[in-house]
Amino acid sequence: MTLLSEVIAKIKELKAVYGYDFNIPNIYGVADFRRNEFVFLAKKAVREVIKEHEDELDRLKKNILVQKCMKAIMKLWTNPELYSTLEQIVEQAYEYAKN
Secondary structure: OOHHHHHHHHHHHHHHHHOOOOOOOOOOOOHHHHHHHHHHHHHHHHHHHHHHOHHHOOOOOHHHHHHHHHHHHHHHHHOHHHHHHHHHHHHHHHHHHHO
């Protein structure tokens, strides 16, 4: 299981706990709520997955991995067809942060 797929699995877990209730009446529309929910869950998921791998990562290179992971997740929101390319980029950053 790659790091990006771990983050996506964690987002699915967190959605069950922290997901919005879209059945409430609102005047703003649901699209903004969905995007904001995804951003919130993605940031939380990245933090939790990085904490799980924290002992094997270099402290100074961990920030690069977090940035690459967040950029990949946000790009997946609009371009899901880039999954394999972004997965490779995140894995390269993960290998770099491990050394």
